[in-house]
Amino acid sequence: MNIGKIGAVLGMALLMTSCVSKKQFDALNTNYNQCITNVGERQREIQDLKGVNSGLASENALLKGQNDALKSSLDACLSNSGKGSANIDKLIGEINSSNKYIKQLISTNSKNDSLNLALSNKLKRSLDNIADNDVQVKVLKGVVMISLSDNMLYKTGDYNILPAAQDVLGKVAKVINDYDTYSVLIEGNTDNVPLSSNNLPKDNWDLSALRATSMAKVLQTRFGVNPARITAGGRSEYNPKTTNASVSGRAENRRTEIIIMPKLDEFMKLMDIAPVKN
Numbered sequence: 001m002n003i004g005k006i007g008a009v010l011g012m013a014l015l016m017t018s019c020v021s022k023k024q025f026d027a028l029n030t031n032y033n034q035c036i037t038n039v040g041e042r043q044r045e046i047q048d049l050k051g052v053n054s055g056l057a058s059e060n061a062l063l064k065g066q067n068d069a070l071k072s073s074l075d076a077c078l079s080n081s082g083k084g085s086a087n088i089d090k091l092i093g094e095i096n097s098s099n100k101y102i103k104q105l106i107s108t109n110s111k112n113d114s115l116n117l118a119l120s121n122k123l124k125r126s127l128d129n130i131a132d133n134d135v136q137v138k139v140l141k142g143v144v145m146i147s148l149s150d151n152m153l154y155k156t157g158d159y160n161i162l163p164a165a166q167d168v169l170g171k172v173a174k175v176i177n178d179y180d181t182y183s184v185l186i187e188g189n190t191d192n193v194p195l196s197s198n199n200l201p202k203d204n205w206d207l208s209a210l211r212a213t214s215m216a217k218v219l220q221t222r223f224g225v226n227p228a229r230i231t232a233g234g235r236s237e238y239n240p241k242t243t244n245a246s247v248s249g250r251a252e253n254r255r256t257e258i259i260i261m262p263k264l265d266e267f268m269k270l271m272d273i274a275p276v277k278n
Contacts, residue, residue, distance in 0.1 A: 209234030
């Protein structure tokens with residue numbers, strides 16, 4: 001009920017005052033006041049509902065914006081799904097190729113390990129009658145290493161091979177020639193006792209290098225080892241096996257080593273081969 005209608009009712013009530021009793025007038029007046037109160041409450045409820053409606057409208061707009069953004073993202077994902085599948089297929093192909101390449105390397109390494117072990121055993125059998133302190137044979141880091149003492153090979157401070165060492169070098173050369181696809185590295189080593197001379201060798205660098213090249217020449221000229229397979233070099237006192245503080249330690253450090261190993265260029269060729277896709 002609006003204010004106008006209430007006013008009309010009031011007017012009619014006043015006109016009828018003379019026609020009604022005071023009891024009836026009081027009842028009409030109470031009813032009028034109650035109507036006024038009800039109208040106020042309804043107006044407050046209407047304002048509250050308007051506020052709720054406004055909040056719901058804002059929330060609806062926010063949800064609509066989020067829905068539009070999600071729809072755009074979904075459309076983008078669907079449009080790129082073909083590209084994503086292609087990238088995944090490419091990645092799987094590269095992984096398979098890499099796995100094949102790794103298996104190839106492992107197979108090659110296992111084969112070399114087996115050959116090195118066979119070569120080492122053959123050398124040990126050939127040199128079985130030589131004292132262990134003069135000759136040591138071991139497989140180390142993918143190569144076969146023969147360590148020969150200087151007492152057996154040279155006079156003190158000299159680099160010429162002694163005649164007594166020819167027999168040992170002959171046995172080593174035979175195995176080297178049997179494994180003709182392997183490279184041969186000869187390294188001369190000394191202790192740290194200074195060597196000073198106006199003639200060759202002038203110092204430990206000279207002595208270690210000259211001992212290595214002297215052995216290389218014997219293997220080439222006397223026992224027919226292909227010189228193209230040989231590399232000779234000196235390491236002076238800078239690659240000790242043990243301490244130089246004792247006589248026995250210095251004796252162990254004065255050695256010439258023959259290292260028999262797969263040809264490096266073959267390994268490099270293998271490393272240069274890029275994995276081939278299936």
